Amino acid sequence: MYSPEIIGEAVVNGLLSGGVYALVALGLTLVYGVLHIINFAHGALLTCALFAVWVLAAVLGVGPYLAILPLAALFFALGYALQRLVIGPASHGDDGNALLITLGLSIAIENALLAVFHSDTRALGGDAAFDVVEVGPMLVSTPRLIGFAGSVVVAALLWLLLSATDTGRAIRAVAKERLGANLVGIEVGHIYAVTFGIGCACLAVAACLMMPTFYVDPHVGNAFVVVAFTIVVLGGMGSVPGALLGGLFVGVVESLSGLVLGESLGQLGIFLIFIVVLLFRPKGLFGAAA
Amino acid sequence: MLSVERVSKRFGGLLAIADASLAVPQGAIVGLIGPNGAGKTTLFGVISGFLPPTTGTVAFEGADITGEEPHLRARRGIARTFQIVQPFAGLSVRENIAVGAYLRHARRAEALAQAEAVANLVGLRPMLDGSASGLTVAGRKRLELARALATEPRLLLLDEVLAGLNPSEIRDILPVIRRIRDGGVTILMIEHVMQAVMALCEDVYVLAQGRMIAHGPPQRVCEDPAVIEAYLGHGTAARLREGAHA
Amino acid sequence: MTARDLLPIVALVVLLAVVPLFASNVLLNFLFTALVVALAAQGWNLLGGFGGQFSFGQAAFFGTGAYMTAALQIRLGVNAWLAAGLGILAGAAVAWAIGFMAFRARLRGSYFALVTLAFAEVFRILANASDVTGGAAGLLIRLDPRPANFQFESRAVFAWIAIACVGAVMVLCRAIERGRFGAQLVAVRDNEDAARALGVDALATKLRAISLAGAITAAAGCLYVQYFLLINAQIGYGTWISVEALLAAIVGGVGTVLGPVIGALALHGVGELTKGFASAITGIDLVLFGLLLVLTTAFAPSGIVGSLARLTRPRTA
Numbered sequence: 001m002y003s004p005e006i007i008g009e010a011v012v013n014g015l016l017s018g019g020v021y022a023l024v025a026l027g028l029t030l031v032y033g034v035l036h037i038i039n040f041a042h043g044a045l046l047t048c049a050l051f052a053v054w055v056l057a058a059v060l061g062v063g064p065y066l067a068i069l070p071l072a073a074l075f076f077a078l079g080y081a082l083q084r085l086v087i088g089p090a091s092h093g094d095d096g097n098a099l100l101i102t103l104g105l106s107i108a109i110e111n112a113l114l115a116v117f118h119s120d121t122r123a124l125g126g127d128a129a130f131d132v133v134e135v136g137p138m139l140v141s142t143p144r145l146i147g148f149a150g151s152v153v154v155a156a157l158l159w160l161l162l163s164a165t166d167t168g169r170a171i172r173a174v175a176k177e178r179l180g181a182n183l184v185g186i187e188v189g190h191i192y193a194v195t196f197g198i199g200c201a202c203l204a205v206a207a208c209l210m211m212p213t214f215y216v217d218p219h220v221g222n223a224f225v226v227v228a229f230t231i232v233v234l235g236g237m238g239s240v241p242g243a244l245l246g247g248l249f250v251g252v253v254e255s256l257s258g259l260v261l262g263e264s265l266g267q268l269g270i271f272l273i274f275i276v277v278l279l280f281r282p283k284g285l286f287g288a289a290a
Numbered sequence: 291m292l293s294v295e296r297v298s299k300r301f302g303g304l305l306a307i308a309d310a311s312l313a314v315p316q317g318a319i320v321g322l323i324g325p326n327g328a329g330k331t332t333l334f335g336v337i338s339g340f341l342p343p344t345t346g347t348v349a350f351e352g353a354d355i356t357g358e359e360p361h362l363r364a365r366r367g368i369a370r371t372f373q374i375v376q377p378f379a380g381l382s383v384r385e386n387i388a389v390g391a392y393l394r395h396a397r398r399a400e401a402l403a404q405a406e407a408v409a410n411l412v413g414l415r416p417m418l419d420g421s422a423s424g425l426t427v428a429g430r431k432r433l434e435l436a437r438a439l440a441t442e443p444r445l446l447l448l449d450e451v452l453a454g455l456n457p458s459e460i461r462d463i464l465p466v467i468r469r470i471r472d473g474g475v476t477i478l479m480i481e482h483v484m485q486a487v488m489a490l491c492e493d494v495y496v497l498a499q500g501r502m503i504a505h506g507p508p509q510r511v512c513e514d515p516a517v518i519e520a521y522l523g524h525g526t527a528a529r530l531r532e533g534a535h536a
Numbered sequence: 537m538t539a540r541d542l543l544p545i546v547a548l549v550v551l552l553a554v555v556p557l558f559a560s561n562v563l564l565n566f567l568f569t570a571l572v573v574a575l576a577a578q579g580w581n582l583l584g585g586f587g588g589q590f591s592f593g594q595a596a597f598f599g600t601g602a603y604m605t606a607a608l609q610i611r612l613g614v615n616a617w618l619a620a621g622l623g624i625l626a627g628a629a630v631a632w633a634i635g636f637m638a639f640r641a642r643l644r645g646s647y648f649a650l651v652t653l654a655f656a657e658v659f660r661i662l663a664n665a666s667d668v669t670g671g672a673a674g675l676l677i678r679l680d681p682r683p684a685n686f687q688f689e690s691r692a693v694f695a696w697i698a699i700a701c702v703g704a705v706m707v708l709c710r711a712i713e714r715g716r717f718g719a720q721l722v723a724v725r726d727n728e729d730a731a732r733a734l735g736v737d738a739l740a741t742k743l744r745a746i747s748l749a750g751a752i753t754a755a756a757g758c759l760y761v762q763y764f765l766l767i768n769a770q771i772g773y774g775t776w777i778s779v780e781a782l783l784a785a786i787v788g789g790v791g792t793v794l795g796p797v798i799g800a801l802a803l804h805g806v807g808e809l810t811k812g813f814a815s816a817i818t819g820i821d822l823v824l825f826g827l828l829l830v831l832t833t834a835f836a837p838s839g840i841v842g843s844l845a846r847l848t849r850p851r852t853a
Contacts, residue, residue: 038646090834108826111819364735378726393735
């Protein structure tokens with residue numbers, strides 16, 4: 001059927017993509033774990049970030065890897081503002097409302113991008129997408145390898161932030177016990193906004209790492225939303241290690257099912273996993289209960 | 291009427307109830323008391339069908355109902371109130387009670403009439419058309435009672451229906467409970483308010499740390515050293531005993 | 537139900553029924569499309585407004601109704617009216633199945649929304665790839681405008697049929713609101729445990745709600761495909777109908793009988809106006825929809841109908 005080399009390559013490529021997917025899912029799971037809302041705008045924000053990378057490259061000539069730090073900072077600020085000024089106040093503290101508000105934002109953002117950029121697909125161009133490096137008997141895509149490495153670095157930084165800094169401790173406190181955290185003087189609204197900002201910053205970094213091998217159009221975020229949600233549900237809502245493991249798993253599944261089923265049905269596999277996990281083990285591998 | 295045989299309930303590593311049994315004869319008011327955390331509400335959960343027991347059985351009027359869903363138990367005639375009262379926020383007081391009435395009356399007019407009758411019984415008549423979320427704590431307790439009564443139960447499980455009421459409110463609600471029993475409803479009540487237990491209950495079970503440690507008429511149970519120890523602790527109980535002998 | 541209960545519904549229906557008498561084709565097109573969305577929104581509202589379960593996947597029922605109606609006619613030569621009826625039943629069945637899986641797993645809130653979204657997307661992918669549904673090209677019903685074929689020369693007739701459907705569903709919702717099922721549904725929404733303790737079979741109640749919602753939304757799909765004669769995966773199972781149904785109900789007034797209808801008309805009206813002013817900007821109407829959802833949730837959570845009701849209701853103690 002398929003030779004071991006081809007399968008091996010599919011698995012490795014799946015793992016590498018999975019690393020970046022994990023980064024996308026990380027923001028989502030962090031926001032859920034702390035704010036207890038499912039951010040339906042996650043996909044649209046990712047699309048935003050991808051367009052930002054493209055604009056910087058095509059218009060200003062700044063390469064995607066150089067763009068990591070400035071875009072991460074920009075998107076952190078954007079996310080902070082979004083939560084502090086829009087989502088937080090508008091939801092009146094009700095999680096059900098937050099659902100609708102993030103949905104509304106997602107529609108507004110996606111179609112605003114459509115209005116500005118139209119439906120054309122854009123990519124970074126250039127040959128960097130096809131660089132490969134030999135790893136043993138396999139040819140591994142260089143940008144994907146860089147992407148994976150970048151994700152690992154960001155995840156490690158995030159872990160450091162959460163465990164070793166005051167802000168990180170405050171975030172964990174708010175996630176566990178909001179009222180108590182409030183009572184000991186932690187400003188919950190600010191922490192919520194910081195968390196949301198971190199989630200968006202992760203998206204920005206992920207976008208920079210993805211663009212070399214990918215493309216962007218206003219609807220691309222939708223496809224990622226499903227993948228991200230599947231990862232988060234699989235790994236457990238609110239669990240960082242869950243998001244990482246989930247990301248790798250989903251990356252491999254997507255790669256293998258794309259190999260076997262072809263493009264159009266490949267996504268089906270992800271959706272079905274998603275449904276099965278939701279129905280039979282909503283807690284996922286490590287997460288909090290539904 | 292109700293027979294709970296050797297029920298145990300385990301949550302993972304925690305044994306919340308161990309080998310508890312109780313029996314409620316028809317027409318009686320029976321109390322279930324015990325210190326906080328003893329497992330009383332968990333036992334209610336088992337009796338009302340919200341929690342399946344790990345071992346043991348629950349029988350009602352001779353039939354084994356151990357695995358039955360709460361709504362089926364309600365149809366049999368078992369109603370329960372909840373400790374933390376949450377009215378149906380979207381409905382008025384009348385409509386809240388009507389939800390219970392709809393169990394036995396399919397048509398709106400009949401259900402609303404039944405709701406009004408029950409409201410009269412518990413003293414909620416003036417509040418009928420108001421919003422349920424606007425009630426005071428005492429009002430909500432009466433609403434909880436009314437909702438359960440509207441299902442025309444034969445056995446009523448009251449979970450701390452007096453909690454949060456001030457003494458005059460308690461004094462006002464005691465005759466309501468008696469009236470309910472006199473109307474033919476058997477009552478099993480969890481209570482902390484001792485004066486109510488003494489005044490209302492013919493028979494009392496004491497649950498401590500998941501086990502039944504005493505059973506009998508309220509006077510006798512309150513003087514039982516094991517019960518005193520369960521509530522006040524080993525040291526205090528010993529001091530009280532010595533004080534009694536000195 | 538009293539006459540007073542029905543009066544607003546009758547008034548709205550009469551108001552709408554007058555329009556096709558003098559409207560242009562463009563206006564009729566607008567009216568019909570808005571009414572199809574209104575019908576889908578009424579389905580959403582039954583489950584979401586009365587039942588408290590927000591579905592993000594109404595498309596699953598809309599598309600099933602539409603595809604079933606089309607496929608039965610094209611592939612099996614079934615009479616169009618019968619096909620539509622079967623399409624509605626199919627929608628109800630699919631809804632029941634999804635509801636059974638989701639409610640047995642005790643999913644609610646965001647998780648329920650997610651799983652309905654996932655199911656709709658699965659349907660979309662399958663419809664896009666399968667031969668029965670015509671693959672990516674979809675299905676075309678042959679143009680043959682005769683009443684027996686559920687096709688009419690005059691768009692006005694389509695509009696009246698849509699108005700009749702919407703009106704009938706409004707009456708149904710009012711009856712539910714005033715009756716036992718409605719009380720039980722709201723009770724399950726507000727406090728499921730208390731409802732169960734009072735003898736309400738929560739699972740059965742939720743299943744009834746979602747089946748009805750599925751049937752109503754499927755009916756919208758059947759109407760759509762008979763008018764436009766084209767169905768494909770993006771039209772039938774695309775997220776657009778899930779979003780518009782939800783949006784119309786929320787903007788109009790979640791949990792009210794008239795809300796979804798008023799919301800759909802208002803939303804489409806705003807959409808058309810926006811497209812009229814800024815037609816060069818693609819998707820500008822949807823940007824507005826998104827913002828409207830945010831603004832409505834933030835400032836007017838009871839929607840148009842709810843806010844009006846609050847303004848006119850006398851203050852109770």
